[in-house]
Amino acid sequence: MDFAQADIAERLDTADSGTLDSLSFGVVKMDLNDVVLDYNDAESRLSGLSKESVVGRNFFTQVAPCTNNFMVAERYHEHDVLDETIEYVFTYRMRPTKVRLRMLKDVRRNYQYMLVEAL
Amino acid sequence: MQYRSDDVEKLLQFLYLAPLALLELQRDGEIVMMNAFAAQYLMPISGGRMTNFFDVLRPHAPEIVDTIAAFRPSSGSVLNNRRISIAAPGREGAPLYYSLTVEKLEDNCLMVALTDVTEAVEQDARIKQAIEQEAVQRGKAELAASVLHDIGNAITGIGTTVARLLGGEAWYEETALRRLEDYLRDNLTGLEDVLGAGKADALLTYLGEIRNALHDRAAELEKDYARLAQITTHISELLSLQRTYADESQTYSSSMQCDLVQVLEDAISMQAAGLEKRSVVVQRRYPQKAVRIFGDRTKLVRVFVNLLRNACESFDRNARQTARRDQAENTIEIGVSILTGPRAQVVISDNGSGFEPERSDQLFDSASSSKSSGGGIGLAVCRRIVAAHNGTIELTSEGPGQGARAVVELPFKATETTDHIDHNHQEA
Numbered sequence: 001m002d003f004a005q006a007d008i009a010e011r012l013d014t015a016d017s018g019t020l021d022s023l024s025f026g027v028v029k030m031d032l033n034d035v036v037l038d039y040n041d042a043e044s045r046l047s048g049l050s051k052e053s054v055v056g057r058n059f060f061t062q063v064a065p066c067t068n069n070f071m072v073a074e075r076y077h078e079h080d081v082l083d084e085t086i087e088y089v090f091t092y093r094m095r096p097t098k099v100r101l102r103m104l105k106d107v108r109r110n111y112q113y114m115l116v117e118a119l
Numbered sequence: 120m121q122y123r124s125d126d127v128e129k130l131l132q133f134l135y136l137a138p139l140a141l142l143e144l145q146r147d148g149e150i151v152m153m154n155a156f157a158a159q160y161l162m163p164i165s166g167g168r169m170t171n172f173f174d175v176l177r178p179h180a181p182e183i184v185d186t187i188a189a190f191r192p193s194s195g196s197v198l199n200n201r202r203i204s205i206a207a208p209g210r211e212g213a214p215l216y217y218s219l220t221v222e223k224l225e226d227n228c229l230m231v232a233l234t235d236v237t238e239a240v241e242q243d244a245r246i247k248q249a250i251e252q253e254a255v256q257r258g259k260a261e262l263a264a265s266v267l268h269d270i271g272n273a274i275t276g277i278g279t280t281v282a283r284l285l286g287g288e289a290w291y292e293e294t295a296l297r298r299l300e301d302y303l304r305d306n307l308t309g310l311e312d313v314l315g316a317g318k319a320d321a322l323l324t325y326l327g328e329i330r331n332a333l334h335d336r337a338a339e340l341e342k343d344y345a346r347l348a349q350i351t352t353h354i355s356e357l358l359s360l361q362r363t364y365a366d367e368s369q370t371y372s373s374s375m376q377c378d379l380v381q382v383l384e385d386a387i388s389m390q391a392a393g394l395e396k397r398s399v400v401v402q403r404r405y406p407q408k409a410v411r412i413f414g415d416r417t418k419l420v421r422v423f424v425n426l427l428r429n430a431c432e433s434f435d436r437n438a439r440q441t442a443r444r445d446q447a448e449n450t451i452e453i454g455v456s457i458l459t460g461p462r463a464q465v466v467i468s469d470n471g472s473g474f475e476p477e478r479s480d481q482l483f484d485s486a487s488s489s490k491s492s493g494g495g496i497g498l499a500v501c502r503r504i505v506a507a508h509n510g511t512i513e514l515t516s517e518g519p520g521q522g523a524r525a526v527v528e529l530p531f532k533a534t535e536t537t538d539h540i541d542h543n544h545q546e547a
């Protein structure tokens with residue numbers, strides 16, 4: 001699977017945890033209420049947060065408040081269907097880290113994703 | 120993957136998730152560390168380049184960047200809760216407000232704390248605006264009330280004049296002409312000798328015609344005066360109603376004081392036209408000392424004007440109901456006394472038409488009136504004004520034809536003992 005691949009959401013829907021962990025970019029899998037369902041190894045490496053400490057929590061308010069603004073969180077909340085890529089700065093381990101984010105959502109599906117690629 | 124002990128991870132999470140933006144900078148503004156809220160607040164205004172704090176801030180608040188950069192001591196407080204406004208995208212022109220604190224820890228180490236105070240600033244602005252609007256509204260209401268008051272005074276003057284015109288004697292000229300006619304008729308024979316037969320009669324007829332024309336003219340004028348009186352009354356009522364609305368938007372201050380007797384005298388002079396028109400005798404029983412009460416003078420004057428007008432109008436019903444009206448003089452008695460409490464009591468009693476005793480409460484309903492003309496709104500407003508002064512107002516009557524009695528009680532200011540001008544005289 002590739003970060004920019006068009007049909008990546010469908011593929012991620014059917015991929016298991018092991019498959020997600022094998023990817024080179026970060027994947028945050030959420031339900032439509034922003035609760036984290038899966039958090040792959042690449043993302044764990046970037047953030048320093050273990051999968052166990054993140055799963056079951058609200059991504060925008062409890063895990064990554066750095067995204068809780070109109071550039072990221074509000075885009076998920078305002079759109080039923082979303083596939084946008086932006087450059088952003090995460091604060092992994094308190095360090096500003098430039099990343100590319102791909103925001104994926106479709107209310108007809110059960111999951112929404114955030115793909116993260118360090119720049 | 121580099122694992123940390125639980126304690127370190129907890130500490131990291133504490134800093135990371137603290138609900139304010141925290142940043143550590145180098146002296147040139149390069150960001151060394153920042154927490155999640157820093158990214159949340161600053162990313163939207165940074166244009167995506169978040170490596171240097173000065174670069175992020177410079178387009179929005181260059182003077183702040185200069186202040187920080189110009190700070191010379193090797194440590195100390197650089198900025199303390201400095202408020203900055205920032206034009207943020209996605210907020211339709213409404214600026215964001217951040218409060219910024221900068222502390223220099225070492226030569227190459229600056230700590231920044233930043234909080235979003237937009238909501239507090241917007242709330243302050245709303246409160247300020249509301250206060251200003253209220254002040255403007257009150258100003259308008261005061262202006263309106265004072266204009267209405269001035270017009271009201273002018274109309275009262277016109278009303279008095281019209282009442283005098285209406286109550287005036289029949290035209291003297293008419294009587295004089297009739298006397299002249301009578302005189303000529305008595306001396307008709309002598310007149311015929313001088314003027315010739317027929318010419319004396321013609322002279323009489325001619326005089327009669329002049330007298331009739333004069334009479335008609337007088338009657339017409341009388342009608343015009345009556346209409347004028349009606350219109351004046353109508354205007355006064357309209358003004359009074361408008362003043363009620365204008366006054367109600369003003370607040371009553373409990374620190375206001377006035378002299379109750381002065382208030383009553385003002386009310387009597389404002390109702391002078393109505394009293395004069397019905398030849399009402401006003402009897403006053405005032406205490407020798409001034410009666411200082413807590414209250415708004417203009418509003419209280421309106422209460423007593425209303426009560427006096429009601430008393431006056433009740434004489435009109437009397438006049439209609441009893442064929443001969445002048446068995447007794449129209450009289451209004453005004454008494455002022457001090458009760459324990461201390462309260463000042465005003466009793467206004469008349470020998471007018473009165474009303475059914477059980478109606479005394481419903482008279483204060485704004486919809487009801489025993490008057491055939493004009494609404495009963497006056498008494499409802501009276502009760503509201505008196506209640507706002509912590510006072511009471513009552514209207515009673517023994518029954519139709521038995522006159523009526525209005526009792527108003529108001530809190531009394533007991534300290535004043537100044538001698539008062541004696542008002543205990545009669546006035547027709």
